[in-house]
Amino acid sequence: MSTAPDTAAAAPGLIPATILTGFLGSGKTTLLKRVLTETHGQKIAVIENEFGEENIDNDILVSETNEQIIQLSNGCVCCSIREDLRTTLADLAARRRKGELDFERVVIETTGLADPGPVAQTFFMDDEIAETFLLDSILTLVDAKHANEQLDTRQEARRQVGFADQLFLSKTDLVDADAVDALSHRLKHMNPRAPQQRVHFGEVPIKDVFDLRGFNLNAKLEIDPAFLNADDHDHDHGHDHGHDHGHEGHDHAPGEHCDHPHHHHHDDDVKSFVFRSERPFNPAKLEDFLGAIVQVYGPKMLRYKGVLNMNGTDKKVIFQGVHQLMGSDLGPKWMPGEKKVSKMVFIGIDLPKDILLQGLEGCLA
Numbered sequence: 001m002s003t004a005p006d007t008a009a010a011a012p013g014l015i016p017a018t019i020l021t022g023f024l025g026s027g028k029t030t031l032l033k034r035v036l037t038e039t040h041g042q043k044i045a046v047i048e049n050e051f052g053e054e055n056i057d058n059d060i061l062v063s064e065t066n067e068q069i070i071q072l073s074n075g076c077v078c079c080s081i082r083e084d085l086r087t088t089l090a091d092l093a094a095r096r097r098k099g100e101l102d103f104e105r106v107v108i109e110t111t112g113l114a115d116p117g118p119v120a121q122t123f124f125m126d127d128e129i130a131e132t133f134l135l136d137s138i139l140t141l142v143d144a145k146h147a148n149e150q151l152d153t154r155q156e157a158r159r160q161v162g163f164a165d166q167l168f169l170s171k172t173d174l175v176d177a178d179a180v181d182a183l184s185h186r187l188k189h190m191n192p193r194a195p196q197q198r199v200h201f202g203e204v205p206i207k208d209v210f211d212l213r214g215f216n217l218n219a220k221l222e223i224d225p226a227f228l229n230a231d232d233h234d235h236d237h238g239h240d241h242g243h244d245h246g247h248e249g250h251d252h253a254p255g256e257h258c259d260h261p262h263h264h265h266h267d268d269d270v271k272s273f274v275f276r277s278e279r280p281f282n283p284a285k286l287e288d289f290l291g292a293i294v295q296v297y298g299p300k301m302l303r304y305k306g307v308l309n310m311n312g313t314d315k316k317v318i319f320q321g322v323h324q325l326m327g328s329d330l331g332p333k334w335m336p337g338e339k340k341v342s343k344m345v346f347i348g349i350d351l352p353k354d355i356l357l358q359g360l361e362g363c364l365a
């Protein structure tokens with residue numbers, strides 16, 4: 001059933017790789033999930049890089065597809081675990097050669113705070129990787145509802161736009177047409193090279209996602225002279241991660257194993273923490289509590305998501321939000337024997353962790 005990609009002949013033996021990026025909550029997983037569930041006959045290996053230690057996207061993705069999903073957690077793929085990405089790619093290629101794995105392409109979903117530059121570098125810096133993989137393109141999701149603020153305040157968001165070979169504008173349904181046009185105009189100024197396309201809940205034809213061959217090293221060098229200078233990647237162009245690199249007082253610091261702490265700015269204000277419980281939630285209490293919390297802290301709540309055990313259903317409840325906007329879906333059933341543990345991750349700026357954790361505790365049935 002498997003259809004060989006028609007561009008395979010152009011690059012015999014090289015496995016195309018796509019980097020999927022975009023700020024927190026911009027719709028990366030939504031788009032990827034659509035791509036994985038579409039019947040295109042292609043086998044895709046997915047490398048997921050999750051912020052924080054909980055692999056919630058995995059639960060969302062794996063539940064409905066049977067693709068090969070590899071998790072890179074406990075760090076951000078663009079810095080502290082870049083070596084993990086290299087070894088993961090090398091390992092995937094080796095297992096494919098041995099016939100243990102069967103896939104035609106790789107998608108790397110970065111964290112919403114990743115700088116795509118160093119991720120892309122991996123494909124050029126290492127001979128083994130360069131001889132096996134071909135960086136097809138960097139796709140960047142832009143959240144039409146929140147992009148202006150993100151671009152104003154977050155360097156990562158700007159760099160993600162700058163590096164894109166293709167820009168997808170998500171959530172245009174949440175803003176009026178003039179606002180989308182204005183955003184589009186702004187993006188055009190930032191990256192005139194990347195075509196823009198509006199996507200509604202990740203709905204995009206597969207031909208607009210794969211085999212773009214948009215990655216042009218020269219174009220990358222234009223925006224980033226340090227691009228091929230791996231050791232320097234976080235010096236010269238202000239690799240200004242807002243995320244947390246394992247300094248005191250931080251919980252579940254995503255960059256705990258970062259071995260270049262001196263390269264990073266230490267005024268990191270973005271932190272994450274996890275709520276976990278084996279007791280089910282009372283849905284009404286939870287809704288009231290979260291509704292009240294987002295009224296107050298919404299602007300600081302960059303991203304929150306979880307897989308919840310909720311009274312009244314035998315299915316997992318997939319819950320997520322960005323700032324004041326939140327929503328939930330019913331996922332697959334809990335498997336027999338599976339521990340019904342609710343997990344929620346919050347990523348935000350100066351969030352009142354204790355208030356949130358205690359409040360959630362109070363919503364348990």
Ligand SMILES: Nc1nc2c(ncn2[C@@H]2O[C@H](COP(=O)(O)OP(=O)(O)OP(=O)(O)O)[C@@H](O)[C@H]2O)c(=O)[nH]1
Pocket residue numbers: 022023024025026027028029030031057111112141170171172173174199200201202303305320321322327
């Ligand atoms: N209204 C609207 N919501 C969308 C659209 N695309 C995605 N969403 C919602 O936005 C939220 C975030 O989507 P995800 O796909 O999880 O975003 P993400 O970029 O993977 O998030 P992180 O991995 O946490 O950075 C979810 O609730 C989606 O259902 C869209 O086009 N319109």
